Amino acid sequence: MTPSARSAPADTAERTPFGPRALLAVPDFRRLLLARFAAHWGDGVFQAGLAGAVLFNPERGADALTIAGGFAALLLPYSVVGPFAGALLDRWDRRRVLVVANLLRVIGILASAAAVGFGVEGPGLFTLALLVIGISRFVGAGMSASLPHVVPRHSLVTANSVAVTLGALVAVLGGGCAIGLRAVFGEGNTGSAGTTAIAVAGSFAAAAIAAGFTRGSLGPDRMNEPAEALLAVARGLADGGRAVARTPTVAAGFVALFAHRAAFAVSLLLTVLLMRYSFTDIGLLKAGLPGLGQVAALGGAGILLAGVLTPRLVARFGRTRVVVSALLLAAAAQAGLGLPFLLPTVLVASFLITSAGQVLKLCVDSAVQADIADETRGRVFALYDTLFNVTMVAAVTVAATLSPLDGHAPGLLLAATGCYLIGIAGYLVAVRP
Numbered sequence: 001m002t003p004s005a006r007s008a009p010a011d012t013a014e015r016t017p018f019g020p021r022a023l024l025a026v027p028d029f030r031r032l033l034l035a036r037f038a039a040h041w042g043d044g045v046f047q048a049g050l051a052g053a054v055l056f057n058p059e060r061g062a063d064a065l066t067i068a069g070g071f072a073a074l075l076l077p078y079s080v081v082g083p084f085a086g087a088l089l090d091r092w093d094r095r096r097v098l099v100v101a102n103l104l105r106v107i108g109i110l111a112s113a114a115a116v117g118f119g120v121e122g123p124g125l126f127t128l129a130l131l132v133i134g135i136s137r138f139v140g141a142g143m144s145a146s147l148p149h150v151v152p153r154h155s156l157v158t159a160n161s162v163a164v165t166l167g168a169l170v171a172v173l174g175g176g177c178a179i180g181l182r183a184v185f186g187e188g189n190t191g192s193a194g195t196t197a198i199a200v201a202g203s204f205a206a207a208a209i210a211a212g213f214t215r216g217s218l219g220p221d222r223m224n225e226p227a228e229a230l231l232a233v234a235r236g237l238a239d240g241g242r243a244v245a246r247t248p249t250v251a252a253g254f255v256a257l258f259a260h261r262a263a264f265a266v267s268l269l270l271t272v273l274l275m276r277y278s279f280t281d282i283g284l285l286k287a288g289l290p291g292l293g294q295v296a297a298l299g300g301a302g303i304l305l306a307g308v309l310t311p312r313l314v315a316r317f318g319r320t321r322v323v324v325s326a327l328l329l330a331a332a333a334q335a336g337l338g339l340p341f342l343l344p345t346v347l348v349a350s351f352l353i354t355s356a357g358q359v360l361k362l363c364v365d366s367a368v369q370a371d372i373a374d375e376t377r378g379r380v381f382a383l384y385d386t387l388f389n390v391t392m393v394a395a396v397t398v399a400a401t402l403s404p405l406d407g408h409a410p411g412l413l414l415a416a417t418g419c420y421l422i423g424i425a426g427y428l429v430a431v432r433p
Helices: 010-015 020-024 027-055 064-089 094-117 123-149 153-185 189-197 200-210 226-233 236-245 248-278 288-317 319-338 343-371 374-402 410-430
Strands: none
Touching (some): 020 027, 020 153, 027 064, 027 123, 027 153, 027 200, 027 288, 064 123, 064 248, 094 123, 094 189, 094 200, 123 343, 153 189, 153 288, 153 343, 236 248, 236 374, 248 288, 248 319, 248 343, 248 374, 248 410, 288 319, 288 343, 343 374
């Protein structure tokens, strides 16, 4: 990547992007994209396999607090290691990090699969899941921090849309594969273990693809020896926070995503409870784990739509209007389609809310990549994941203590709608320097 590409003004980044076809012709971007696909496919298989093992396994029970514990296992790992990971991503060769982390993830996946097969429950299983997902978050942050090294700065919005959108769709595909594998291997502990173990294929492939990069090609621009990096680990969170505080576009995006994560966590918990305990099949519309598969598929379609539209919307209307509109759309879908507590409307709501959330994520990702200096970008992405995942886990936990087992909780849905409206007000205040 050339210095001129890195120093391009922010407005140019939104006016003259490469198209997706031109970006795919860039060898290093294509390689990073394939590594992301492999890693996300494995994530999808692992998470869906684990969800099936814990939440929809006839050999196990699941209430709202158990579901909240499952979400914590999926979301808290990077919140714990995030500040440390950010400092390392800004000081160690990211290519080496991606290779080694993916190989470590293979070990964690196999250990988790063995635990599922032997019927391990509670803290033991969740600890192994924490390890795997923690490494996955580390890999994801490394790929995001590497993106500005493989495409010009003026193409970051488009490149981010392509990478994040298609990566999320591949993760949905991985989840669908896990649901199909459960039908082959069985829904009990042994079948769930076999399904979960298949996720190692994604990690092996991601490590092999990442190994194809040359040393230092993914940054950071300045690398220190490991001993020096470890001295900076404890400062990672504070460094990222200071970088965000002095960048209004990024700080405002954080406010918007805080609101979305909290609201989305509530609706996701209620959707799982409704699918397990309230809904029944309606023709082609399914309840249970297949119903969650349909929710994921519609969410994937929403992610695809957001990826196609976001660069065009930002270029035409500006980031501020796009973010506010996305929050309004999510609020309307939450209240208008969620409150009836009907299977068809919940499915439509999942499409709209996921679309809006992906628009927000793409806007915030591109703001971090364009407006944060490379030497602190990894720490900001680590802070990003840390704060938002803690927010989501906290919201899920609170909702789990208040929700009935059947998921019919209109007060919680209205509170989630209010989060979006508060997010709009906070965003508009924060975006002004």
